[in-house]
Amino acid sequence: MPAVREGQDVLARDKRGTWYAAKVVAERGEGDEHELKVHFSGWRTRFDEWLRPAAVMKQSGPSVEKQLAEANWSSTDGHDAITDTWEVEDIVGKRLRQGRTQYRVRWAGWSASSDSWEPREHLDASLVTEYEAKHGKSPPRKKLTSSVKKDKTPYTEQFAAAAAALQLDVTSNVDAVARAAMDVLERARGASTPQLYKLDPCPPQLFLKIHEHLRRLVDDLKLQGAAAAHVSPVRAKAGMAGGSQVIDMFTVNSADIVEKLVGEFNLQGEGALLVSKRTSVLTMLLPKMHFYFKTKRSGHKPRVQLVVKGHVGTLLPPQAGLPLRWEFAPKYKDMPKSRHAFKLAFKVAAARDHSLVTSQDVRDFVSVI
Secondary structure (H helix, E strand, O other), rough: OOOOOOOOHHHHEEOOOOOEEEEEEEEOOOOOHOEEEEEOOOHHHHHHHEEEEHHHHEEEOHHHHHHHHHHHHOOOOOEEOOOOOEEEEEEEEEEEEHHHHHHHEOOOOOOOHHHHHEEHHHHHHHHHHHHHHOOOOOOOOOOOOOOOOOOOOHHHHHHHHHHHHHOOOOHHHHHHHHHHHHHHHHHHHEOOOOOEEEEEEOHHHHHHHHHHHHHHHHHHOOOOHHHHHHOOOOEEEEEEOOOOOOEEEEEOHHHHHHHHHHHHOOOOOOOOEEOOOOEEEEEEEEEEEEEEEEEEEOOOOOOOEEEEEEEEEEOOOOOEEEEEEEEEOOOHOHHHHHHHHHHHHHHHHHHHOOOOOHHHHHHHHHOOO
C-alpha cells in the first residue's frame, strides 16, 4: 500500500471499525511504532484519532462516497462486497413457521445475539444438506384445518327410514311441479332461470319421496348410465356447519326426465318445447332442474318448503334484419359446454315433432348442431 503522509486526504477507519473521509494532520513514531493523526471530515478536532497506517488509505477515484461505501461493506466481518453475500459460520437450529421451514444461522464473525432465522432458499444447499444429515428430517408440516368441521350429511337423511316406510303416492305433487313449470314456460319472455314451483309446507319425507319417484323414471325410460347421472343424490347445500338455515337439494340433469315430467301437460307436443303462434319464438324448459328443501333448525314451527328452479332457453326467429339466434341466461355466457347441451336438446325436440316446428329454416338451423 502506498505510504500516506501528513497533509493528504485519506479514508480512515476509526476505532469502532467504520471508515470516514479524513485528512492526515500529524505523524509520530517510526517502524512498528509509526502512527498517523487523522481529522475526520465534518467532525470537531476533539474526535481526531491516532491510527496505525493499516487503518488509513489514500482516496482514489472521483467518488469518495462510493469508495467509502465499498470500504465499509468490505470491512464488515463475513460480508463479500462484490457478491453482496454473507458468510455462514454454522446452522444452529430449525423451526416451522406458517408451514415453511426456517433455519437459525450463526454468521461468521458475529456473536449468537446476531443469529437470524432464514428460509431454505437463502442458504447454500450444501449447508442445509449437512445440517439435515446431522439432525434428521424436516419437521412435519402442520395441516391447516378449519376450526369448524362441516357435517356434509343432508339434513333430510334423518327422515329416510320414515320416508321409506311411508305409503305415499306423490304423483299429484310431481304433476303440480310439471303444471307450474309449463305455466312459467308459456309466460317466459327470453332466457332465464326462473322459480318454477313452491310448496309450503313440504315435510322432509315428501321431499325424499319426490326424489325417489324421479329416480324411478330413469328405470321406466330405460335410460343408459347410472341413475345418479340423470337424477343426482340428495346433498347438503347449506347448514353443514350447524347453522340455522338448512338447505338440501338434488338436480334433474337429464333432458329425457325433464320432458317426461312436463310432456303430459304440454298441449303443443310431447316434450318441453313450446312455439309461440304469435311470434314464432321457440321456448324450451331445459335441465338442470333444481329441487330444494329449505327449513331452519330453530324457531317455533319453522317453515319447511320445497322450491323448484329450472332453466329456460329460447330460439328467436328472424326479425328486424336479425337472423335466427339463440338466447340463454347470462350465467351461461362463459359456459360453452352447457350452451351446446341446450342446443342439442332443442335439436332432438325439433326433429321429433315436425308438426310443432313447421319452419324449414328453423329445422335446418338446428340440424347442423
